[in-house]
Amino acid sequence: MQINKVKEKMTDLLSDVFDGATIMVGGFGEAGSPIELLHGLIDHGAKNLTIIANNAGNGNVGLGALIGQKQVKKVICSFPRSPKGITFADQYNKGEIELEVVPQGTLAERIRAAGAGIPGFYTATAVGTPLAEGKEEKIFNGKKYILEEALHADFALIKAEVSDRYGNLVYNKTARNFNPIMSMAAKNTLVQAKEIVQPNFTNPEHVITPGIFVQKIIEVKEPIIETIAIEEGLTYP
Amino acid sequence: MININSNNILKGWDRNTIAEKIANDLPHGAYVNLGIGMPELVSQYIKDDREIIYHSENGLLGMGPSPNENEIDYDLINAGKKPVTILPGGSFCHHADSFSMIRGGHIDYCVLGAMEISVKGDLANWSTGKGIPAVGGAMDLVAGAKNVFVMTQHLTKEGKSKLVKECSLPLTGANVVSRVYSDYAVMQITDIGFKVLQLNTNITLDYLKSVTEGNVYQ
Numbered sequence: 001m002q003i004n005k006v007k008e009k010m011t012d013l014l015s016d017v018f019d020g021a022t023i024m025v026g027g028f029g030e031a032g033s034p035i036e037l038l039h040g041l042i043d044h045g046a047k048n049l050t051i052i053a054n055n056a057g058n059g060n061v062g063l064g065a066l067i068g069q070k071q072v073k074k075v076i077c078s079f080p081r082s083p084k085g086i087t088f089a090d091q092y093n094k095g096e097i098e099l100e101v102v103p104q105g106t107l108a109e110r111i112r113a114a115g116a117g118i119p120g121f122y123t124a125t126a127v128g129t130p131l132a133e134g135k136e137e138k139i140f141n142g143k144k145y146i147l148e149e150a151l152h153a154d155f156a157l158i159k160a161e162v163s164d165r166y167g168n169l170v171y172n173k174t175a176r177n178f179n180p181i182m183s184m185a186a187k188n189t190l191v192q193a194k195e196i197v198q199p200n201f202t203n204p205e206h207v208i209t210p211g212i213f214v215q216k217i218i219e220v221k222e223p224i225i226e227t228i229a230i231e232e233g234l235t236y237p
Numbered sequence: 238m239i240n241i242n243s244n245n246i247l248k249g250w251d252r253n254t255i256a257e258k259i260a261n262d263l264p265h266g267a268y269v270n271l272g273i274g275m276p277e278l279v280s281q282y283i284k285d286d287r288e289i290i291y292h293s294e295n296g297l298l299g300m301g302p303s304p305n306e307n308e309i310d311y312d313l314i315n316a317g318k319k320p321v322t323i324l325p326g327g328s329f330c331h332h333a334d335s336f337s338m339i340r341g342g343h344i345d346y347c348v349l350g351a352m353e354i355s356v357k358g359d360l361a362n363w364s365t366g367k368g369i370p371a372v373g374g375a376m377d378l379v380a381g382a383k384n385v386f387v388m389t390q391h392l393t394k395e396g397k398s399k400l401v402k403e404c405s406l407p408l409t410g411a412n413v414v415s416r417v418y419s420d421y422a423v424m425q426i427t428d429i430g431f432k433v434l435q436l437n438t439n440i441t442l443d444y445l446k447s448v449t450e451g452n453v454y455q
Binding site: 028029030031032054078079080081088089092093099101102103104105106108109111112123124125126127128129130131171172173174175176177178179180181208225226227228 | 294296311312314329331332335339359364369372375376380381407408409412
């Protein structure tokens with residue numbers, strides 16, 4: 001019997017997601033954002049989610065749409081403002097959604113640390129700023145650092161360019177961004193790939209995320225492009 | 238607090254001239270991160286006697302200019318989420334590696350804008366204290382880059398000095414700024430104040446002192 005992590009149906013891919021789950025969402029802006037998986041999550045209906053992502057959605061597609069459906073109770077991100085980030089802004093201004101702002105590099109490193117089994121680390125980023133308040137300080141070689149803790153998740157929603165049935169992933173250009181480190185940090189990594197190929201078609205030298213970090217994969221041949229979707233006024237559902 | 242009547246604000250260098258001054262101070266072979274907005278102008282003024290490598294913190298080293306309309310690829314964007322290109326010799330990496338370039342002290346220069354800069358080199362440029370807080374990579378850049386250059390107007394439109402004794406806005410970093418390029422002067426931050434490296438010919442040192450809090454010296 002062969003290992004095969006590929007699912008045909010979105011409902012099979014998302015079947016383990018539960019209310020109150022912490023979910024990492026790959027992408028930086030629209031590049032690498034798993035829009036179809038987020039729409040699948042809207043259909044699934046899980047609520048009270050904590051989302052870890054760089055942004056908090058744009059327009060009414062993908063993460064913006066998930067927030068619009070009031071399925072998210074908290075967002076942990078570095079930059080929750082987008083030109084058309086209406087759904088998050090609306091709920092934030094009404095006090096309906098929690099926000100934890102994290103410097104972008106600290107966010108990336110907290111995610112990386114979780115995937116690498118490192119519970120925390122010291123960093124110079126944010127020392128002396130409001131985002132260091134309440135954090136343990138330590139001096140190394142005369143310079144001040146703050147303690148930051150690893151960020152774990154129950155699930156990661158990942159967008160890749162190519163996968164095989166093992167979940168060996170290759171990304172496209174700057175759509176790589178948070179996807180490889182989130183794949184490593186979550187208990188369950190769920191992937192949408194534009195193309196699923198035979199294992200001997202992924203060059204072992206070029207695999208960015210080795211399959212050990214991936215649990216389930218679905219093929220989405222022509223994913224939505226956020227900019228075009230927003231221009232065309234697409235909303236989901 | 239210094240507050241000049243807006244009718245008495247002297248005209249300084251335009252933004253292109255400031256960008257050119259910064260470009261001339263970036264050495265051959267430097268790895269540089271340019272902030273979104275005004276700092277992006279710097280790349281237009283790099284002379285042919287040097288090659289500069291641009292880093293975009295979303296995971297691109299060797300960033301090139303904007304693409305033509307028919308070459309836009311929404312998977313190839315910069316930190317401002319605008320389509321860009323990659324130059325020969327460029328590379329992609331994930332976010333933790335990209336920020337290791339910053340946090341690990343590998344980026345030689347970052348150039349960014351400011352709301353306030355203190356005489357101690359504190360920078361405030363991410364939050365007015367109102368609205369939805371959003372920091373992005375600014376705190377990592379100022380903490381990690383070897384040289385932090387600030388490109389800014391000396392005074393706000395209302396005539397308030399941006400160069401202050403103590404920042405009143407939330408800090409991006411404490412004691413992080415290396416040099417300030419304003420429309421009035423180029424100033425190095427030293428242990429004893431703002432050291433003037435270059436003064437706009439329309440501006441006297443006395444005027445510069447009158448629009449700058451903290452010690453200004455030549």
